[in-house]
Amino acid sequence: MDSVLLGRSCRCGSHPGRKGEPAGMALNGIMFTSLTGLQVSQEALRVTSDNIANVNTPNYARQAVRQEAVLAGGKSNGVDIQAVERVVDRFLERAALGATSQAERSRTMALLHDRLQAALGRPDSESNLSARMNTLFESLGALALNPGDAVTRQQFLADLGAYTAEVSRIASAIQELRGDASAEITARLPEVNETIKEIFDLNRDVVQQKVLSGEPGPAENQRDAALARLAENLDIRVIENDDGSVDVVTTSGVSLVSKASYASLSYKGPGNVTAGTQFPPITISRINPFTGQPTGTVRELDGDIRSGALRGLLDMRDKDLVNLSLALGELAARVADEINAVHNANTAVPPPNTLTGNVVGLDASAPHHFTGVVHFAVVDQNGNLVAKTSYDFDANPTASLASVVAAVNAGLGGAGTLSFTNGVMQFQATNAANGVVIAQDDARPSDRAGRGFAQFFGMNDLLTARAPGLYETGADAADAHNLQPGGQLELAVKDSLGKSLADVTISFGGTTTFGDILTALNDPATGLGNLFQFSLDSQGRLVVTPTANAPSGARLTVVNDTTDLAGTGMSLSRFFGIGDQFRADAAADLRIVEEVPADAGLLATARLKLTALPGETALFKGDQTGALALQALETKVINFSDAGELAAQARTLSSFNGAVIGNFAVLADRAQQARDDTQNQKAEIEQRRNSVSGVNLDEELANLVVFQNSYNAAARALSTVQQLYDALLAVL
Numbered sequence: 261m262d263s264v265l266l267g268r269s270c271r272c273g274s275h276p277g278r279k280g281e282p283a284g285m286a287l288n289g290i291m292f293t294s295l296t297g298l299q300v301s302q303e304a305l306r307v308t309s310d311n312i313a314n315v316n317t318p319n320y321a322r323q324a325v326r327q328e329a330v331l332a333g334g335k336s337n338g339v340d341i342q343a344v345e346r347v348v349d350r351f352l353e354r355a356a357l358g359a360t361s362q363a364e365r366s367r368t369m370a371l372l373h374d375r376l377q378a379a380l381g382r383p384d385s386e387s388n389l390s391a392r393m394n395t396l397f398e399s400l401g402a403l404a405l406n407p408g409d410a411v412t413r414q415q416f417l418a419d420l421g422a423y424t425a426e427v428s429r430i431a432s433a434i435q436e437l438r439g440d441a442s443a444e445i446t447a448r449l450p451e452v453n454e455t456i457k458e459i460f461d462l463n464r465d466v467v468q469q470k471v472l473s474g475e476p477g478p479a480e481n482q483r484d485a486a487l488a489r490l491a492e493n494l495d496i497r498v499i500e501n502d503d504g505s506v507d508v509v510t511t512s513g514v515s516l517v518s519k520a521s522y523a524s525l526s527y528k529g530p531g532n533v534t535a536g537t538q539f540p541p542i543t544i545s546r547i548n549p550f551t552g553q554p555t556g557t558v559r560e561l562d563g564d565i566r567s568g569a570l571r572g573l574l575d576m577r578d579k580d581l582v583n584l585s586l587a588l589g590e591l592a593a594r595v596a597d598e599i600n601a602v603h604n605a606n607t608a609v610p611p612p613n614t615l616t617g618n619v620v621g622l623d624a625s626a627p628h629h630f631t632g633v634v635h636f637a638v639v640d641q642n643g644n645l646v647a648k649t650s651y652d653f654d655a656n657p658t659a660s661l662a663s664v665v666a667a668v669n670a671g672l673g674g675a676g677t678l679s680f681t682n683g684v685m686q687f688q689a690t691n692a693a694n695g696v697v698i699a700q701d702d703a704r705p706s707d708r709a710g711r712g713f714a715q716f717f718g719m720n721d722l723l724t725a726r727a728p729g730l731y732e733t734g735a736d737a738a739d740a741h742n743l744q745p746g747g748q749l750e751l752a753v754k755d756s757l758g759k760s761l762a763d764v765t766i767s768f769g770g771t772t773t774f775g776d777i778l779t780a781l782n783d784p785a786t787g788l789g790n791l792f793q794f795s796l797d798s799q800g801r802l803v804v805t806p807t808a809n810a811p812s813g814a815r816l817t818v819v820n821d822t823t824d825l826a827g828t829g830m831s832l833s834r835f836f837g838i839g840d841q842f843r844a845d846a847a848a849d850l851r852i853v854e855e856v857p858a859d860a861g862l863l864a865t866a867r868l869k870l871t872a873l874p875g876e877t878a879l880f881k882g883d884q885t886g887a888l889a890l891q892a893l894e895t896k897v898i899n900f901s902d903a904g905e906l907a908a909q910a911r912t913l914s915s916f917n918g919a920v921i922g923n924f925a926v927l928a929d930r931a932q933q934a935r936d937d938t939q940n941q942k943a944e945i946e947q948r949r950n951s952v953s954g955v956n957l958d959e960e961l962a963n964l965v966v967f968q969n970s971y972n973a974a975a976r977a978l979s980t981v982q983q984l985y986d987a988l989l990a991v992l
Contacts, residue, residue, distance in 0.1 A: 563759020593729025609693030611695030683828030729846025756813030
């Protein structure tokens with residue numbers, strides 16, 4: 261020690277103060293080295309304490325102090341902090357963001373499916389759809405045994421009304437959930453926009469802190485937390501820049517945050533939602549950070565959102581719930597069609613004075629396109645035949661509807677009048693005390709597109725809904741469409757993610773036939789010929805076939821339709837059932853026609869006696885023919901079309917009713933399974949990430965002891981310097 265104090269050189273020649281340095285300079289070097297040790301240990305203790313304080317903070321990445329030796333003249337001269345770094349695994353960080361998006365998508369979908377399952381009721385409930393149908397057929401059995409009993413009729417109508425009300429309620433619940441999904445999108449976007457703006461601002465903080473203090477960790481932790489919140493709503497990809505900032509884009513490449521600007525998302529959902537509601541797209545625009553105002557063009561974003569809660573809401577609104585509404589609509593349409601077929605083929609006793617049909621969208625000049633024979637009769641209140649005439653469509657294959665009407669009126673001799681005005685067929689007895697009946701021929705029943713004359717025009721329907729759901733029009737491509745001038749049809753096509761593929765507005769001026777309409781629709785330039793081919797099948801049903809250019813899952817929707825067929829007020833899209841709306845609406849407002857519940861005597865349970873002559877009894881109050889035909893529907897195998905996720909199949913009404921309910925359960929179970937799988941995947945990735953980036957309390961407490969000992973050692977060295985200074989001063 262004396263050699264150091266006196267400034268004499270040591271043999272090794274490597275310590276301060278040696279080689280003849282003054283003792284004060286040697287002590288200054290020791291003091292500087294000790295001070296750097298104190299400062300580094302103090303900073304390390306601060307960082308460790310910060311880690312411990314954030315042990316329960318979500319998405320917090322622990323920080324570590326990276327030290328380096330200070331060199332002066334090629335010799336060690338203390339210690340310094342090279343950087344305070346966040347300990348992260350970039351691969352796991354990216355994987356965690358992706359897992360978060362997938363988990364939120366599946367969670368959002370599962371929540372909506374859970375709500376729909378709650379609306380369906382318990383499987384063992386006596387009021388669910390399956391139980392209602394079972395009760396309905398039990399009532400039909402009782403009606404077939406005693407069709408004339410007023411109480412039995414009322415019970416059947418009550419059970420039928422309960423079933424249709426349940427179908428209508430479920431249809432309404434589906435549309436309400438679609439509306440809720442739309443409202444949730446609206447509610448989430450302000451948070452999304454705030455998070456995007458926060459990331460942009462934190463980018464600046466990170467860059468600034470990196471330059472000024474070299475410690476951007478706190479700002480980076482805040483930014484990562486914001487990125488995690490953003491990933492909950494939509495899928496993102498993070499691109500790191502050299503200056504510490506990040507660019508944020510969707511996985512499809514749409515920029516959300518850049519150095520120069522950031523994005524803002526917008527969506528204005530509709531109020532009341534029906535099967536025909538056209539939802540606007542989520543749009544994205546760039547924001548100038550200096551003015552806070554939008555800049556550049558606005559574009560649609562729906563097709564670029566691949567996961568996250570927003571994708572889940574879009575998929576439920578536009579896919580799952582739509583598919584379920586189509587399945588329910590197919591069930592409702594077939595139930596109504598089969599019951600109406602029986603009801604139109606039979607009659608009440610006594611029959612009503614007037615039978616009025618539905619709007620069918622045809623002109624009186626249109627060809628009838630029926631085969632077989634139909635009978636028109638006028639009957640008095642006692643069931644005695646007043647007049648009857650028959651029309652043989654096969655004998656007059658090219659006759660118009662007007663010709664059919666004229667022939668029937670001539671055959672009735674004034675006892676009754678058949679009319680066809682504004683697309684509505686009506687049959688009325690001249691004497692207010694008499695009633696009218698339309699009956700099928702036993703040997704050659706009338707038929708147009710699978711329906712008898714009365715059923716085709718809806719003359720004696722028992723059930724009605726917002727839309728029929730079945731669109732076998734019986735029209736031929738050569739038939740005149742009789743469209744009113746000036747109408748237009750706007751159609752849109754979107755892919756499975758909601759990305760717009762086409763939007764066309766077609767005017768049909770200069771066209772005369774349904775074939776011309778098909779040509780206009782199939783035009784690749786002004787129509788949709790690049791994506792779909794339109795044709796009419798043998799039943800007059802519009803067939804839409806995707807081309808090779810149409811991606812899987814592409815959907816055709818009607819944006820607007822101002823066309824008018826023959827001045828009837830029926831649009832072209834409703835006539836052919838274009839898009840999903842009209843098939844789904846077969847379940848909306850499904851109900852018994854207003855007149856029947858008020859007068860159960862209007863229930864058609866009897867069949868006209870075709871061999872009766874005027875003055876003879878043609879209807880009997882105890883006739884159970886119609887009731888037996890209704891009861892037979894329980895075992896009748898019916899051809900159902902594909903609807904939503906249900907493929908075309910042949911089943912009984914009860915069996916398909918169960919298939920529809922099962923389809924609801926399958927989609928709900930699939931959503932729950934996806935939720936469980938993605939949540940487990942997210943938890944696994946977060947566990948791995950936390951093993952790297954998370955705070956281990958035991959490890960941090962151990963570091964606390966290490967840095968505390970280091971601090972104490974540096975302080976001890978500094979204290980020793982003080983003693984050496986005192987000794988030096990004493991010698992001098």
